[in-house]
Amino acid sequence: MTVTGIVLAAGGSTRLGRPKQLLEYRGAPLLTAVLRVARRCDFDEVLVALGGGAAEVEAAVDLSGVQVVHNPDFGSGCASTISRALDEVDPHARGVVLMLGDQPGVGSATIAALLDAATPDASAVCRYRDGRGHPLWFGRSMFPELRTLHGDKGVWKLLESGRIPVLEVPIDAEIPLDVDTWDDYVALRAQDSR
Template structure:
């Protein structure tokens, strides 16, 4: 299969007050961890959607092997980033893996397991020990739906709409921390220092 990774990293970091993509994590900007995971996961192509602090991100993050897609409407929610990125995905691609740029704890094993287990279904999602979480899988037949998303929780609404088969793929451990606030960032660093990887 031909699979494209789409990393959402266009947020304006309004709750944090500074670009979360550039927070220090393991000696590099936070976004670097997700991009490294995408690069190591055997994906055929990786797109990263940028918006807030895009120029700073381009200047400070290693984007080798990654294609940047700029989202001028990033302030309207992640639905706009998904729409912007989907427009750049080859229509012949079998599907996409959707990753969050501020969720560095997602493993390459989770990405590969998701593609292997859900790759023939319209939608796939990871089932962690404590709930559902990224990465998500969307087959080519879902691209038109993704291109019409609006708002911040639109992708979750699509997942829970009941209109499409959703394959849940078991992944050991808790849902990886998603950094939206300073407390989230502190929790991420604390978990990392404790060897919780």
């Protein structure tokens, strides 16, 4: 069976005021850095979900080797993007890894550890030194639950609900920064320059 990586990059960047997917990071757009990691992982297919600023992103980001999924309903929250991406997942996939398109600090070793623990009948989260974080694993049996979610924090509410089995994968690192605001971007750049 296959494994699908889904890069969630459909947000409208309302807090930042411009497409965060295109912020410069290591000489390329931020989303490019995340897609480079996804391409190095043991995924049979990589989907990237776009919504806000999609035309600009498609013009500026190298999307070779990935399948673009458009979510016209991106403004209703991340849950709609996950549901839309699930429509395109290979029917033989045993599960999906959800990656954030604005979190370039996640490495392929973290995803490999997540996949080592993954089962088709459970979900899994990364347990960093300072808490739980992305990327996330959802086995195929979890897809119906994912489709019932709403808003931006639905996936975390599901993981914390007790309704589904959740494995914690220990990662010996701090939760990687993700970019929602300009201050987040400044912090990411500062961290990267150390």
